[in-house]
Amino acid sequence: MSAVSPHPSGASHPRPQTDPIPAVGEAVAADDPLRARIAAAVRRVREQTPLAQSFTNFVTMNLVANAQLAAGGTAAMSFIPDDVLATAAMAGANYVNVGTLMPFHREALADIAAGFARQGRPWVLDPVAAGIGRTRTAILTAMREVPPTIVRGNASEILALDAMWGLSGGEAPAANGPAGVESMDEVDAAEAAARRIARHLSAHLPQKVAGRVFDDGTGPSPARGAVAVSGPIDLVTDGETTYRLPGGSAMMTKITGAGCSLGGVTATYLAVADPLVAALAASLLYDRAAETAEAASHGPGSFQVAFLDALWDTTADQVAASPILRAG
Ligand SMILES: Nc1ncnc2c1ncn2[C@@H]1O[C@H](COP(=O)(O)OP(=O)(O)O)[C@@H](O)[C@H]1O
Ligand SMILES: Cc1ncsc1CCOP(=O)(O)O
Numbered sequence: 417m418s419a420v421s422p423h424p425s426g427a428s429h430p431r432p433q434t435d436p437i438p439a440v441g442e443a444v445a446a447d448d449p450l451r452a453r454i455a456a457a458v459r460r461v462r463e464q465t466p467l468a469q470s471f472t473n474f475v476t477m478n479l480v481a482n483a484q485l486a487a488g489g490t491a492a493m494s495f496i497p498d499d500v501l502a503t504a505a506m507a508g509a510n511y512v513n514v515g516t517l518m519p520f521h522r523e524a525l526a527d528i529a530a531g532f533a534r535q536g537r538p539w540v541l542d543p544v545a546a547g548i549g550r551t552r553t554a555i556l557t558a559m560r561e562v563p564p565t566i567v568r569g570n571a572s573e574i575l576a577l578d579a580m581w582g583l584s585g586g587e588a589p590a591a592n593g594p595a596g597v598e599s600m601d602e603v604d605a606a607e608a609a610a611r612r613i614a615r616h617l618s619a620h621l622p623q624k625v626a627g628r629v630f631d632d633g634t635g636p637s638p639a640r641g642a643v644a645v646s647g648p649i650d651l652v653t654d655g656e657t658t659y660r661l662p663g664g665s666a667m668m669t670k671i672t673g674a675g676c677s678l679g680g681v682t683a684t685y686l687a688v689a690d691p692l693v694a695a696l697a698a699s700l701l702y703d704r705a706a707e708t709a710e711a712a713s714h715g716p717g718s719f720q721v722a723f724l725d726a727l728w729d730t731t732a733d734q735v736a737a738s739p740i741l742r743a744g
């Protein structure tokens with residue numbers, strides 16, 4: 417379907433097409449326990465208003481905070497290591513996004529990642545524009561030994577991080593490389609890299625993170641990290657199983673911060689759920705909210721407003737009832 421949105425001036429601006437794309441895998445059954453865990457995470461965020469702290473870029477920081485609040489959480493943005501680590505002691509989870517870099521970020525983020533590992537704090541990394549620039553490469557490379565709990569990025573960023581961390585055992589996965597903050601690679605091209613990164617995160621989970629038990633009694637399962645690869649069909653994996661999440665709206669590519677704020681909301685869910693459920697719940701909430709927002713808007717400005725409202729309005733049952741495909 418490619419709706420052409422009539423512009424008030426009478427001009428028309430073709431909207432990006434959200435094509436129904438066949439995805440691989442078998443449909444997760446309506447009564448699968450995973451769906452109940454996803455619904456419980458969405459409800460817990462709305463009931464508990466968890467704090468997820470963000471060290472994030474200056475371009476989309478406001479949308480990150482507003483999306484976290486619309487999903488039911490609270491926000492705090494910090495940059496100085498002692499401030500970040502003091503706040504981490506009271507936050508349910510944390511978020512680091514390397515979109516815009518300043519000279520002090522290299523030392524600060526090394527201290528922060530080491531502090532999260534030492535304190536056993538869960539955190540999400542969005543490796544924005546991974547592969548671009550010596551400073552960003554040094555920052556992301558240094559995280560290899562003190563990695564996050566979840567990585568959320570587009571396909572090019574995931575491929576670049578896998579290569580940067582040397583996880584492919586020398587096999588250089590074919591990658592087109594990022595075009596700034598946008599992806600030039602297909603989501604499925606990043607599946608093997610995402611699974612390798614998820615297994616690396618699992619092997620480095622601090623005991624305090626791995627041992628978390630949640631209100632619904634879930635955990636500590638064999639705790640695993642998770643990787644979310646965003647795009648036309650999102651892909652989420654814990655390194656053992658891969659889930660594909662069709663749907664959403666291509667209008668998300670016309671607002672800046674869709675991916676950054678998805679990382680922030682993933683951290684909000686990580687405060688109350690295990691990494692896999694947190695990554696699934698956030699990605700599914702975004703897809704359902706984007707569909708609602710596309711139907712209620714006529715351009716990127718009204719889309720972003722409608723999207724925030726839809727993050728607020730989409731119910732736990734709607735998120736849990738989403739199309740989810742599971743592959744080995
Ligand atoms: N072509 C598309 N169709 C539907 N949803 C999309 C499309 N591209 C991106 N999205 C959605 O937009 C959000 C941000 O993803 P993406 O644009 O890949 O991140 P980034 O902005 O970090 O590159 C995700 O929720 C993703 O599902
Ligand atoms: C445009 C831009 N430049 C540096 S960070 C940023 C925002 C990227 O946001 P997203 O990855 O969500 O599109």
Ligand SMILES: [Mg+2]
Binds near residue numbers: 569675
């Ligand atoms: Mg991004």
